[in-house]
Amino acid sequence: MRNQLRVLFITPEVYPLCKTGGLGDVSAALPAALRSMQVDVRLLLPGYPQIVSGVKYKSKLADFSHLTQFPPSTLLSARLPLNKSENIPVFVIDCPGLFHRDGGPYMDKSGRDWPDNALRFGLLSKIGAVLASDASPIAWYPHIAHCNEWQSGLTPAFLHFHAGQKAATVMTIHNLAFQGIFPSANVAQLGLPAASFDIDGVEYYGNMSFLKAGLYYANHITTVSPNYAREIQTEPLGFGLQGLLTARRDRLTGIVNGIDTGEWDPATDTCLVKNYSSGKLSGKAVNKAALQQQMGLTVDAGIPLFGAVSRLSHQKGTDLLIQLAPQLTKIPAQLIVLGSGDAVLEQQLASLVDSYPDAIAAHIGFDEALSRRIEAGIDCFLMPSRFEPCGLNQMYSQRYGTPPIVHATGGLVDTVIDSTPATLADGSASGFVFASMTQNALLRTIIRATQAYRDKKTWRRIQKNGMAKDFGWRIGAEAYREIYQSLL
Ligand code: ADP
Ligand code: GLC
Numbered sequence: 001m002r003n004q005l006r007v008l009f010i011t012p013e014v015y016p017l018c019k020t021g022g023l024g025d026v027s028a029a030l031p032a033a034l035r036s037m038q039v040d041v042r043l044l045l046p047g048y049p050q051i052v053s054g055v056k057y058k059s060k061l062a063d064f065s066h067l068t069q070f071p072p073s074t075l076l077s078a079r080l081p082l083n084k085s086e087n088i089p090v091f092v093i094d095c096p097g098l099f100h101r102d103g104g105p106y107m108d109k110s111g112r113d114w115p116d117n118a119l120r121f122g123l124l125s126k127i128g129a130v131l132a133s134d135a136s137p138i139a140w141y142p143h144i145a146h147c148n149e150w151q152s153g154l155t156p157a158f159l160h161f162h163a164g165q166k167a168a169t170v171m172t173i174h175n176l177a178f179q180g181i182f183p184s185a186n187v188a189q190l191g192l193p194a195a196s197f198d199i200d201g202v203e204y205y206g207n208m209s210f211l212k213a214g215l216y217y218a219n220h221i222t223t224v225s226p227n228y229a230r231e232i233q234t235e236p237l238g239f240g241l242q243g244l245l246t247a248r249r250d251r252l253t254g255i256v257n258g259i260d261t262g263e264w265d266p267a268t269d270t271c272l273v274k275n276y277s278s279g280k281l282s283g284k285a286v287n288k289a290a291l292q293q294q295m296g297l298t299v300d301a302g303i304p305l306f307g308a309v310s311r312l313s314h315q316k317g318t319d320l321l322i323q324l325a326p327q328l329t330k331i332p333a334q335l336i337v338l339g340s341g342d343a344v345l346e347q348q349l350a351s352l353v354d355s356y357p358d359a360i361a362a363h364i365g366f367d368e369a370l371s372r373r374i375e376a377g378i379d380c381f382l383m384p385s386r387f388e389p390c391g392l393n394q395m396y397s398q399r400y401g402t403p404p405i406v407h408a409t410g411g412l413v414d415t416v417i418d419s420t421p422a423t424l425a426d427g428s429a430s431g432f433v434f435a436s437m438t439q440n441a442l443l444r445t446i447i448r449a450t451q452a453y454r455d456k457k458t459w460r461r462i463q464k465n466g467m468a469k470d471f472g473w474r475i476g477a478e479a480y481r482e483i484y485q486s487l488l
Contacts, residue, residue: 229254
């Protein structure tokens with residue numbers, strides 16, 4: 001045990017305590033998979049109210065009132081409430097001045113970024129760096145600091161300028177569209193040396209960027225699918241960082257996300273009206289009828305029911321979906337959308353529902369249980385993302401016997417096989433892929449899926465192919481372990 005690999009996994013969200021998207025799921029499932037492979041992974045989390053009150057076996061571990069740039073905080077040691085054998089140890093930064101507030105982890109209730117986000121996630125990054133160095137006040141010293149998203153992007157920068165012993169760093173990009181860009185005055189305010197404010201450093205077009213700092217100073221960079229790793233090395237998906245990413249491409253690895261196949265299993269998911277499996281798919285129809293009823297749609301087993309669960313945003317192509325929804329009803333087909341985000345898109349969805357109350361339903365908000373009932377109850381999942389670093393819902397869908405329709409981008413390409421005569425014949429067809437991001441291409445693909453749906457034998461085959469795929473974390477976790485090991 002003494003030679004065990006130790007990893008500090010720094011993340012701004014984790015399921016089930018705080019989740020705004022896929023990062024929350026990954027931050028629980030990947031550490032659990034690594035722990036089952038004997039890697040001693042522990043999480044470092046900001047102490048939002050739901051995290052401080054939600055973790056189990058809390059105890060105070062250290063005091064951080066000496067970090068003069070930040071309000072006083074304490075470090076708690078605790079466990080995630082996962083009810084599983086792989087109980088994950090967590091460190092929680094309890095800083096009332098920065099984290100005890102109503103609203104979301106990154107934004108207030110009205111959707112505005114917290115004005116002190118640089119300080120909030122500067123503290124997460126800073127404490128990550130302290131714990132990963134010989135300045136740490138605790139006895140557990142990690143070999144690797146694994147940073148996730150811009151919120152922990154300054155950890156590699158702080159460590160770079162730390163003179164003593166320190167852990168190696170891995171920076172994982174979950175979405176390059178979010179970079180944590182703040183005015184340059186933050187460099188001094190957060191306690192970074194002036195020398196770091198350079199093109200070879202944290203500087204980004206006159207501002208400072210948390211993510212760029214991580215990408216520049218980390219020993220290794222990963223992102224959440226091999227295809228996205230290629231895409232971000234050029235415009236437009238490099239979002240201004242393609243030069244740096246290309247220069248560091250020998251240190252950039254794409255590892256496709258897995259899913260927690262125990263958490264996401266239609267045979268055991270307690271949110272479903274009826275459990276089912278690949279061998280006993282009949283239970284899926286019970287979920288469809290219940291969902292149609294719950295959402296106020298015409299209850300009809302024969303009509304194809306499409307659905308989407310996502311952030312309502314330009315990235316996710318929600319606008320495209322809204323535009324073609326009236327045509328979808330004419331197929332005829334039904335549509336259910338669960339999501340929240342862009343206020344204009346939320347309003348447009350609401351007026352669609354008013355116009356087509358029997359065929360289109362929407363629930364604005366974040367609802368984990370409903371998202372699972374939708375995965376189980378719909379026939380076909382819609383994911384017309386303009387870009388998608390990995391995406392988890394297309395994998396949840398396949399596991400739930402709900403073939404997804406996806407745009408050929410990012411991780412969607414790595415995880416969904418288009419249904420063609422050839423892929424149907426070789427047993428790999430698991431969904432539908434469209435190449436050009438237009439309303440026409442999406443509609444044509446929806447019609448193609450509807451035709452397959454009407455051919456019950458073909459549809460069963462696509463469903464079963466998807467359900468048989470191994471989306472678990474075993475291979476991905478092994479790839480992360482190899483990277484950690486290569487940095488020792
Ligand atoms: P992203 O992280 O870009 O939002 P992913 O596909 O990786 O996209 O992960 C999204 C996760 O968030 C999935 O688990 C999805 O079910 C969940 N999710 C998104 N919106 C909602 C919502 N409104 N209600 C419940 N779950 C949601
Ligand atoms: C991001 C990406 C999504 C990915 C998730 C988890 O939110 O948008 O594609 O699946 O992170 O890595």
